[in-house]
Amino acid sequence: MSESVSRIKTNFFTFLYYLISLTFSAIIIIPIIFIFFSSFKTETEIFSSPWSLPQTFSMSTYREIFLNYNMGNYFINSIFYAVTGCAICLALTFPASYAICRMRWKARNIALSYLASGLMIPIHAILVPLYIFVNRIQIPNKAALIFIYAASTMPTALFLFVGNLKSLPVSIEEAAIIDGCSIPNLLVRIVLPLSKSVGASVAVFSFLNIWNDLMLALVFLSNELDKTIQVGIMRFMDTYFTNYGYLLSAIIVAIIPTILLFAFLSKQIVGGLTAGAIKE
Amino acid sequence: MDKLLRDKKVIFCFVAPAIIVFSCFIPVPLVCALILSLCRWNMIGDITFVGLENYRMMFTFDDIFLQSMGNTFLYLLYSILLQIPMAIFMAILLTRGHRFEKLFSNILFMPVALSGTAVALMFYFIYHPTGVINSLLEAVGLGNWAHPWLADESTALFAVCVRVAWQFIGYHMVIYITGISNISEDLVEAAKIDGANAWQTSTRVILPLLKPVALVSMILICTSSLKSFDSIFVMTKGGPMNATEVMASHMYNKAFLQLDYGYGCAIGTILFFMCIAITAILTVLFRDHAGSIKKQQGGK
Numbered sequence: 001m002s003e004s005v006s007r008i009k010t011n012f013f014t015f016l017y018y019l020i021s022l023t024f025s026a027i028i029i030i031p032i033i034f035i036f037f038s039s040f041k042t043e044t045e046i047f048s049s050p051w052s053l054p055q056t057f058s059m060s061t062y063r064e065i066f067l068n069y070n071m072g073n074y075f076i077n078s079i080f081y082a083v084t085g086c087a088i089c090l091a092l093t094f095p096a097s098y099a100i101c102r103m104r105w106k107a108r109n110i111a112l113s114y115l116a117s118g119l120m121i122p123i124h125a126i127l128v129p130l131y132i133f134v135n136r137i138q139i140p141n142k143a144a145l146i147f148i149y150a151a152s153t154m155p156t157a158l159f160l161f162v163g164n165l166k167s168l169p170v171s172i173e174e175a176a177i178i179d180g181c182s183i184p185n186l187l188v189r190i191v192l193p194l195s196k197s198v199g200a201s202v203a204v205f206s207f208l209n210i211w212n213d214l215m216l217a218l219v220f221l222s223n224e225l226d227k228t229i230q231v232g233i234m235r236f237m238d239t240y241f242t243n244y245g246y247l248l249s250a251i252i253v254a255i256i257p258t259i260l261l262f263a264f265l266s267k268q269i270v271g272g273l274t275a276g277a278i279k280e
Numbered sequence: 281m282d283k284l285l286r287d288k289k290v291i292f293c294f295v296a297p298a299i300i301v302f303s304c305f306i307p308v309p310l311v312c313a314l315i316l317s318l319c320r321w322n323m324i325g326d327i328t329f330v331g332l333e334n335y336r337m338m339f340t341f342d343d344i345f346l347q348s349m350g351n352t353f354l355y356l357l358y359s360i361l362l363q364i365p366m367a368i369f370m371a372i373l374l375t376r377g378h379r380f381e382k383l384f385s386n387i388l389f390m391p392v393a394l395s396g397t398a399v400a401l402m403f404y405f406i407y408h409p410t411g412v413i414n415s416l417l418e419a420v421g422l423g424n425w426a427h428p429w430l431a432d433e434s435t436a437l438f439a440v441c442v443r444v445a446w447q448f449i450g451y452h453m454v455i456y457i458t459g460i461s462n463i464s465e466d467l468v469e470a471a472k473i474d475g476a477n478a479w480q481t482s483t484r485v486i487l488p489l490l491k492p493v494a495l496v497s498m499i500l501i502c503t504s505s506l507k508s509f510d511s512i513f514v515m516t517k518g519g520p521m522n523a524t525e526v527m528a529s530h531m532y533n534k535a536f537l538q539l540d541y542g543y544g545c546a547i548g549t550i551l552f553f554m555c556i557a558i559t560a561i562l563t564v565l566f567r568d569h570a571g572s573i574k575k576q577q578g579g580k
Contacts, residue, residue: 021384096298103285118306122507125552128535128545129312151305183290212395214510230397254398266386
């Protein structure tokens with residue numbers, strides 16, 4: 001008797017679990033699917049029949065935003081900033097983390113806290129001086145922006161690399177050194193292969209942060225041809241007249257790559273994006 | 281070996297580039313910002329040192345600043361209320377060993393990776409006066425609830441916070457999931473053996489042990505709310521009637537639209553100190569609490 005009661009109870013809780021989880025997933029997914037389908041509709045269809053499927057899957061708005069509104073250009077720019085910024089960040093923090101974690105020098109803890117202090121500094125607080133700097137000394141805004149991006153993701157990257165090094169056994173490195181391996185060689189041949197997974201997390205973190213940034217790109221990129229996708233898609237929204245067909249297609253172009261990336265690399269993305277929060 | 285690891289040249293080559301790039305683009309500008317915030321400057325004229333004048337102006341004359349500060353705190357409050365309880369609830373629900381937990385948590389996390397601008401534009405469309413929400417309300421017979429969500433002073437800020445919650449609940453949920461999976465199985469088992477039901481294990485055993493991750497999640501939600509800019513800038517531009525003006529957007533307007541650099545720096549500086557203050561306050565609050573729990577346990 002009591003067994004069947006407890007079974008009903010378990011079934012009921014399992015049912016609740018599915019109900020809540022599915023509802024929640026629907027709240028996340030439906031808006032995206034909705035925007036996706038709406039983006040194929042005509043301007044009038046978008047508002048007159050919001051819930052039906054598009055009558056014809058017209059790609060005309062997509063063609064338009066790529067041909068006449070520089071969308072392809074924005075896209076390539078974003079990839080360029082994200083890849084170079086991410087590469088610089090990795091190239092600078094990886095050796096630094098090794099020196100801080102493994103090598104023997106007095107100021108290493110100071111260096112670590114100094115670099116980590118960047119986590120506490122909101123980009124807003126330094127935006128104006130950076131802007132004045134860059135304009136005064138006439139470095140090309142694009143180059144400056146890449147370095148700002150790299151610098152702003154460095155503290156988290158360093159944290160991740162240092163955490164990873166702490167978890168690696170020193171014995172492998174010791175053996176290599178005794179066998180006559182130089183430190184730079186050791187870094188490339190032994191430590192780098194062992195840091196692949198954390199390196200992937202760092203890369204994803206830094207790439208997505210740069211890809212998704214709006215404020216810095218807004219301030220530093222005034223030239224139409226240099227703009228990133230996040231600044232670019234803003235042009236399709238206008239207070240007085242918005243072409244919703246263009247706007248929705250642009251949104252889809254901006255989020256589809258991330259969604260695809262997430263479908264394949266969900267583990268690295270979850271790890272990379274929460275890594276700053278969860279140190280272990 | 282020791283000699284190799286003490287090689288000053290190698291250490292220098294490894295650390296110096298990172299330190300130099302970081303210093304040039306983060307701490308040095310910060311110091312400049314602190315100094316500039318004490319000056320009046322609009323790019324054309326000379327820089328004049330005015331002491332704390334900018335700050336005095338901010339708190340006595342600039343009504344929009346005071347309002348933006350109030351809005352920022354309201355935004356912070358809404359964000360906490362909309363996100364944290366739901367995140368903890370979902371985290372507990374998704375760590376009970378059911379099927380498809382990983383899948384559900386991935387779906388909930390997915391929006392975090394999306395760009396804030398695109399999501400804000402998405403919701404700008406959803407909140408449109410003749411858009412989805414309103415047509416949905418009409419369809420279920422609640423037509424008189426239909427509302428120009430973003431154009432109404434009383435709902436605009438909350439609407440923005442709902443969009444932020446949609447994107448970031450999953451983030452905090454994953455933080456709590458990590459926290460829960462770090463709690464040792466034995467404790468939960470012991471509670472079950474002692475006759476605790478699911479509700480009791482959740483509230484009496486799991487929740488108190490989540491304090492350390494709760495601290496992290498609270499710090500993140502507070503600092504990110506103070507810094508919020510993207511969704512406001514995209515969805516409302518601070519309007520209607522400054523009802524959604526937050527500190528970051530006000531700073532942007534002052535510095536880059538009205539070209540009042542000194543004043544913009546002063547707002548940025550206030551923001552910086554607020555982030556530090558809130559982190560410190562939260563750390564103290566949560567540390568004390570954890571301490572008293574330990575004491576209680578020790579006492580018993």
